[in-house]
Amino acid sequence: MDRNAIKPPHLAGNPASIARRAIVFTALATSAFVAHAAALTVQVLDASGQALQDAVVYAEAAAGHAPPKLQKIVEIEQKGRRFIPLVTAVQAGTSIAFPNNDTVRHHVYSFSPAKVFDLKLYTGQPENPVTFDKPGTVVIGCNIHDQMVTYIHVVPTPHFARTDANGKARIEGLAAGKYQLKAWHFGLPTSAPISEQPLAMTAGDSAASFKLDVKAR
Numbered sequence: 001m002d003r004n005a006i007k008p009p010h011l012a013g014n015p016a017s018i019a020r021r022a023i024v025f026t027a028l029a030t031s032a033f034v035a036h037a038a039a040l041t042v043q044v045l046d047a048s049g050q051a052l053q054d055a056v057v058y059a060e061a062a063a064g065h066a067p068p069k070l071q072k073i074v075e076i077e078q079k080g081r082r083f084i085p086l087v088t089a090v091q092a093g094t095s096i097a098f099p100n101n102d103t104v105r106h107h108v109y110s111f112s113p114a115k116v117f118d119l120k121l122y123t124g125q126p127e128n129p130v131t132f133d134k135p136g137t138v139v140i141g142c143n144i145h146d147q148m149v150t151y152i153h154v155v156p157t158p159h160f161a162r163t164d165a166n167g168k169a170r171i172e173g174l175a176a177g178k179y180q181l182k183a184w185h186f187g188l189p190t191s192a193p194i195s196e197q198p199l200a201m202t203a204g205d206s207a208a209s210f211k212l213d214v215k216a217r
């Protein structure tokens with residue numbers, strides 16, 4: 001008698017063919033995920049209805065699964081006694097390098113609860129990048145040059161973007177499903193609740209908008 005005949009159907013077959021079926025299934029699941037990833041365009045306006053640049057928009061998946069981590073190191077430089085760029089969004093866990101490309105020394109620091117740190121007077125590349133592992137806003141200054149400021153908004157998701165001069169941001173690669181879409185701008189009071197709205201992504205591209213209580217600059 002064939003020994004496979006007495007096994008339940010899903011156990012029949014040799015281990016190699018079972019493994020092959022698993023690989024085919026995984027490949028199908030992966031391609032289905034890619035096919036359903038769409039882009040979201042977000043328009044952000046200020047209190048007077050004007051396009052708001054340098055707002056950060058981000059989508060948090062409703063299902064509480066751990067999002068994949070982005071591994072790249074981000075850079076905020078000091079040049080012409082300014083931080084460039086003015087606003088940076090990163091996923092929690094990201095490391096940021098702060099190269100000083102001026103000939104004068106800068107002393108980079110933050111007292112923000114989301115990240116307190118201090119890079120004492122230096123030029124060139126500091127020894128180590130700084131890791132931002134807690135979501136929130138980090139306001140960074142220079143101890144020597146009071147006018148220098150830069151803002152980092154740390155978000156708990158890989159799905160984020162910053163608005164351009166037209167107040168528009170585009171988040172790519174959103175799988176179909178439910179999200180909470182949020183928007184932040186450094187012009188909002190630090191005590192203001194975050195602006196948010198539910199977002200349901202389907203297979204196609206989508207659009208959303210925010211009006212933030214920020215005065216025209």
Ligand SMILES: [Cu+2]
Nearest residue numbers: 106142144145
């Ligand atoms: Cu400085």
